[in-house]
Amino acid sequence: MRRLQTVIFDFDDTLVYTYKLFLEATYEFMDAMKKMGLYDDELFKVLDDFDIKNIEKNGGFLPENFPDAMRQTYRYYCNKYKHRPDVIVEESLQKIGWGVFEKEHELLPDAESLLEELKRSHALFLLTQGHKETQLKKIATSGLAVYFEQIKVVQQKNIQTYQGLIKDFELIPKDTWMIGNSIKSDINPANACGINCILLNATASWDFDKDILKADCFVAKNLAECKYIITKGG
Numbered sequence: 001m002r003r004l005q006t007v008i009f010d011f012d013d014t015l016v017y018t019y020k021l022f023l024e025a026t027y028e029f030m031d032a033m034k035k036m037g038l039y040d041d042e043l044f045k046v047l048d049d050f051d052i053k054n055i056e057k058n059g060g061f062l063p064e065n066f067p068d069a070m071r072q073t074y075r076y077y078c079n080k081y082k083h084r085p086d087v088i089v090e091e092s093l094q095k096i097g098w099g100v101f102e103k104e105h106e107l108l109p110d111a112e113s114l115l116e117e118l119k120r121s122h123a124l125f126l127l128t129q130g131h132k133e134t135q136l137k138k139i140a141t142s143g144l145a146v147y148f149e150q151i152k153v154v155q156q157k158n159i160q161t162y163q164g165l166i167k168d169f170e171l172i173p174k175d176t177w178m179i180g181n182s183i184k185s186d187i188n189p190a191n192a193c194g195i196n197c198i199l200l201n202a203t204a205s206w207d208f209d210k211d212i213l214k215a216d217c218f219v220a221k222n223l224a225e226c227k228y229i230i231t232k233g234g
């Protein structure tokens with residue numbers, strides 16, 4: 001028999017810190033660029049814009065998007081400041097981007113205790129977007145996989161994604177919660193399908209995740225607040 005309520009969790013910046021690893025690599029990249037005189041106030045935005053454009057160009061969240069954005073930014077600045085591009089330098093800059101995927105993802109406070117407690121009375125699902133192999137490796141390393149009945153890695157989270165999930169997992173939207181940090185991928189589309197939503201603002205978030213909040217949702221600043229909202233029944 002299906003338990004009364006279901007909770008769908010996002011992974012990155014909901015259960016584990018992800019954006020801060022990208023930020024650390026971004027600052028390392030900016031330092032390296034500064035040492036070469038390839039630096040101005042636009043640098044952070046130029047890198048971010050290339051990274052976001054790569055999602056569209058490569059058809060999703062591929063691991064190469066970020067290191068490629070570093071190469072593209074280097075080329076852009078070489079051209080802007082009439083600096084001759086160097087292949088070796090380019091490779092070393094890309095390595096900073098690839099390094100993000102080697103780092104261990106730290107759990108958010110209360111991540112494990114929240115899952116442990118909710119699992120007793122709720123069916124838990126994990127819905128994460130990104131490159132399948134990369135995401136599954138991260139989830140396995142986190143040790144959190146054991147708490148979920150199903151784990152789904154998708155390229156994008158839109159209204160169709162949530163409609164598919166409701167159908168595949170036989171979910172009742174009004175008895176289902178979505179917890180995530182992305183207005184664009186977690187909250188607006190899930191809420192459009194009638195799912196109860198909690199927007200988690202516990203970490204710094206990537207600009208890509210931002211959007212105009214159309215959903216009628218709860219907002220929590222940490223996972224303990226999410227637990228309180230769900231156990232109170234909203």
Ligand SMILES: [Mg+2]
Pocket residue numbers: 010011012013014180181182
């Ligand atoms: Mg996220």
